[in-house]
Amino acid sequence: GQQVMQIPQYQHVQEGEDFTTYCNSSTTLSNIQWYKQRPGGHPVFLIQLVKSGEVKKQKRLTFQFGEAKKNSSLHITATQTTDVGTYFCAGSGKYGNKLVFGAGTILRVKS
């Protein structure tokens, strides 16, 4: 079945440093979504990427979808303490409505 791998599992950065998390799928995806979960909270949708090679930006966050639509990344520039949480990628296959989540990357920011 479809699997979505995400690395790193955990990252601890100094405030102001950059952060990147990577997502890889075992199969070609129709789209990929990114979610953020604050400690004790629930996943909250950030963005969806659909097109091969697509790049989207939200303020300090940059999202990319690979040319083969099998990988994606989220990059945060100049992290802030408000960025703390777990970032999940989630992908769905060609025919499915099932969204398969990666294991998530836990981000901690030292001020």
Added chain:
Amino acid sequence: DAGVIQSPRHEVTEMGQEVTLRCKPISGHDYLFWYRQTMMRGLELLIYFNNNVPIDDSGMPEDRFSAKMPNASFSTLKIQPSEPRDSAVYFCASRLVGGNEKLFFGSGTQLSVL
């Protein structure tokens, strides 16, 4: 809109007892998903419904788990009998068919089976 509403927020029960988790999706959403989150296994999709009909229940761990959606505004996830390994956070999520397929998650139910 109040968002996806789940109840209870916390449930503590003893092994062997029946547990029922409840979810009210966002009005007008026609897909409903049940996820389970643990440290070891992450976010696992258990089952999802489209227009109140179960579409894929391949993620349901075993026969002890069952889910229903009697109408568009209510769904339940039942565990009978419960076991300690069922302890997890259970999330319900809903979405609307359309160009943007984002999921709206409820606040989750923290289940502890002693």
